[in-house]
Amino acid sequence: MQKEVDIDNDLEDNDLVSRIVETNNTELFGVLYDRHAPKVYNKCLSLLKDPIEAQDLTHDIFVHLFVKLRTFKGNSKFTTWLYSLTYNFCINYIQRDTEKIHKKEEIRDDVMEFSENAVSDAQLYQLRLDKLQRAMEGINPNDKVILIMKYQDDFSIKEIMEALEMNESAVKMRLSRAKTKLLEAYKNLN
Amino acid sequence: MEMENPFKQLLYNEALPEIIKGKVMDDVNLIKLGIDLADLFVIKNPRTIKESLKKPKK
Numbered sequence: 072m073q074k075e076v077d078i079d080n081d082l083e084d085n086d087l088v089s090r091i092v093e094t095n096n097t098e099l100f101g102v103l104y105d106r107h108a109p110k111v112y113n114k115c116l117s118l119l120k121d122p123i124e125a126q127d128l129t130h131d132i133f134v135h136l137f138v139k140l141r142t143f144k145g146n147s148k149f150t151t152w153l154y155s156l157t158y159n160f161c162i163n164y165i166q167r168d169t170e171k172i173h174k175k176e177e178i179r180d181d182v183m184e185f186s187e188n189a190v191s192d193a194q195l196y197q198l199r200l201d202k203l204q205r206a207m208e209g210i211n212p213n214d215k216v217i218l219i220m221k222y223q224d225d226f227s228i229k230e231i232m233e234a235l236e237m238n239e240s241a242v243k244m245r246l247s248r249a250k251t252k253l254l255e256a257y258k259n260l261n
Numbered sequence: 262m263e264m265e266n267p268f269k270q271l272l273y274n275e276a277l278p279e280i281i282k283g284k285v286m287d288d289v290n291l292i293k294l295g296i297d298l299a300d301l302f303v304i305k306n307p308r309t310i311k312e313s314l315k316k317p318k319k
Contacts, residue, residue: 095296097289104282112281126281133285137292196264203267208301222268 084149092141105131111157118161132160154224155234159217165212190250206257212248
């Protein structure tokens, strides 16, 4: 039976999560949903493009979140943790049929020559918005996600490491490669 | 002058249909029921399980 709890809409995310974990109260979980579902949905939409798929994935992410919530330790901002979960869900969904291609890419990571800052932030900030949008749509979802984490969500390298379960040099290499790929896609646009 | 980050303007802003919340809450309530039942039989009253698994005396 649901324990009676006060629904305080002003609770900070971390406090709200603690109370949900303590009480398993689904009404409190509804408050968390109302706060974050629109953003999660739009993140799914930016990666999947199809609104129905993005809605289904948003549903799956929040159902999974209810179970997974007790593993949130509060070491990072709740939104950073939630968006990491969202991106991983989206990547797994997109790549559910392309596991082999993904493995090939992993191998390439090891042998690819890495030069940090091959493409500077200043170069990226000079890109035209309409062309940037088209270029982002043309690159691999893994590259797209790491660029969104870094330049849209302002994740630190450490936060990206935790989100993607990679070490620091792998993250920097992946980021550098993603920037190069984006710039190539941008230049190839008409 | 600081350069503007164009990635910040790539954000989508579509509305999420209300029906999704209903589906999420239905599933979450079902999971909660499962947790409550497990809690009741396994954690709060493990003897219930123990007794139910005992072979009946002949």
